[in-house]
Amino acid sequence: MTTATHDHDHAHDDHHDHHPTGLARWVTATNHKDIGTLYMWFAFIMFISGGVLALCIRLELFSPGLQFFRPELFNQFTTLHGLIMVFGAIMPAFTGLANWQIPLMIGAPDMAFARMNNWSFWLLPPAALLLMISFVVPGGAAAAGWTLYAPLSTQMGMGMDLTIFAIHIMGISSIMGAINIVTTILNMRAPGMTMMKMPMFVWTSLITAYLLIAVMPVLAGAVTMVLTDRHFGTNFFNAAGGGDPVLYQHIFWFFGHPEVYIMALPAFGIVSQVIPTFARKPLFGYHSMVYATSSIAILSFMVWAHHMYSVGMPVTAQLFFMYATTLIAVPTGVKVFNWIATMWKGEMSFETPMLFAIGFVCLFTLGGLSGVVLSIAAVDIQLHDTYYVVAHFHYVLVAGALFSLFAAVYYWLPKWTGYMYDEKMGKFHFWWSMIWFNVTFFPMHFLGLAGMPRRIPDYATQFTEFNTIASIGAAMFGFGQLILLYNVIRTIRGGVGPAPQKPWEGAHTLEWEVPSPAPFHTWETPPPVALVDKLSAEQKLH
Amino acid sequence: MATHQPDYFVPQPSKWPLVGAFALFFIGLGASLAVNAVSAGWGALAVGVAILIYMLFGWFGDVIRESEGGVYSKRVDISFRWGMGWFIFSEVMFFAAFFGTLFYVRTISVPELGNMEHKLLWPDFRAMWPNSVAPNGTEPYQVMGAFGLPAWNTLILLTSGVTLTWAHWGLMKNNRSQLKLGLLVTVLLGALFLGLQMYEYAHAWGDLGLTLSSGVYGATFYMMTGFHGMHVFIGALMLAVMYARSLKGHFTAEHHFAFEAAAWYWHFVDVVWLILFVFVYWL
């Protein structure tokens, strides 16, 4: 019989496992649930910070003319908004979810490297602090856009250096987190849980982690070259010295495109858990989901230059990247088809997680379709760096990644806290977000098609109406997130009553086989093979 | 029950990760200030590095104690193997960024800079590799040949791979003196490599006029050999720790993943050098 221990001198008295309380519990944590919680709260704080920056941007763009901020400061806002949302909010939130859920879902007692897990988390606050500090140094924060393109990034002040080191630290954090996830999934599954019986969220986390290990070092290389170009006299991105600024874009997007899948694949995983539960049917086409996820991961390394159609690549290269990119629509289409087929003739009910999951399917598909439009080189020459692109990536990042995170929080909150959240308020949060999200971002398509460039603090007067609408929508969307905060805090404090072990009767994964709230240590003895087999059969996995 | 070996291992709460977070904060802050000539930066950097060293000793100390205490089961051992393997993969991708850069400048940007359009800007620039002058023509320099010191260094690193494997055989046969001798020779070969590399840099910088700003050739040359050298240093350090541990009687013929991890790393560094030798020095 397999068992787990927490330390050699504690091997046989797990029940007296005395862990520190108060602050020490969190800073010295080795427990995957504690660390998952830390990640989630950190991500939420970053989401609010990045959101405040977004609202500053929208405030300035409410009407034409320069109203509130100098253009230099405006550029710092867009840059830090992007960096904070990507590296501070979305990625840590998914890592936090992986931490909480993967051991529960595969029947492991904890993550493979519990101490390193804590380091992965505690590297994030210092990195965030460096980004904050960058606002107050001479020259201000980085203002080159979240992509940090050379030669902008090779020219700015000290804020750029702080950003570079912050990216290094966040990169180390992500790589360690990813190694932990991969190792846990490959080596710590309960007996009987073969790869093809893993829940989809585990599969997508595995493939996401693989992508992270593959591309975060490439980003580290890119920003290191920016650093040496800035301070040590190298000429990687300087044509006069034999280098090429376009080289930066190639390296950045070799990281950057897989990065967008790092923010999308875990969302696919969450939705693939939620929809079957509330449609009360097994996931349609589990195998094709796994293969689609893998092929997206492979293809994502071959499409990076679709971000660079307008830099002057040879036509053959443009054609190659265009075809490769449109090819990705195939596995993505498989997924959307499977989600819809799962719902087809299902016994559906519409609790908050399901609402967000359906919202995800609708809006992510819209974002995916505008992505197909942008993948056409001839069209992108026109639309590149316009608000059409801003609309596109917010459909996949906000209505995609963020909505899936909302779904996940509502779905697993009963398991985490032991209490039920207020369903009415949850539904209100969904409809509020859904409506104002579209009010904010749908008009941006029109702005982009009409030619309004992104990353500008001022615009021609014919763009006024849509910008005003977008700004009102953004403010409403932003304040609406306080509903989520309130609902979560209320749930932690008792919510609308205790949660049963399995609040969703349509769920068939292992995390619902432990009590609510999940005890500090779970699956110290792995779940019996019979249980694993029973659950797989219920999900029609063979 | 007392000898029952658990399948998993979940360590008790530990302060080391937090210590490491402080270390990297000070390193990041200090380095940012230092490269901008703020002298306080050097202080912060030094503090950060000191904390990091403290953390490494403390953290690895815990791991070694646990390992020698026998709490790591077969399954934990497999986790370590996966972990090290994926870490090396991330290092491969780090070097891939620089090799990608090298191939890009050699096949695309340098030839492009010599074409007709760019004649208007830099009429004297001739596109070739290795080029001995940048388009803007500042400070001509000479390039580094392959078959002097670099060839010797190749031989040294390859030999060190052999001596390390020989040490591993010793460990597996329980021949401790072969283990110790093999490790010692490997570490010394690593040190010799680094010494020669330093000598080569001095020669390149002083006699050939080859600096970091010597066109993109100088940039890729120093960046790639420099990062490789750093990895040799780290690998040699790991092996030195393994040597110290073998003196203390650590490792058994069955249970010695720390040694193997260091060896994997060393071979990885070897392979990177071979590719470097071909594409940076030779072709």
Ligand code: HEM
């Ligand atoms: C409250 C919701 C949000 C609003 C109102 C909002 C608004 C904006 C605006 C106005 C811009 C600037 C466009 C420009 O001038 O080019 C922007 C850029 C961006 N946003 Fe958001 N955003 C929101 C949430 C998010 C989220 C959740 C992400 C997730 C990753 C995200 C990622 C980005 C990125 C990557 C950029 C590009 C930054 C750059 O140009 O360098 N945003 N956003």
Ligand SMILES: [Cu+2]
């Ligand atoms: Cu892309």
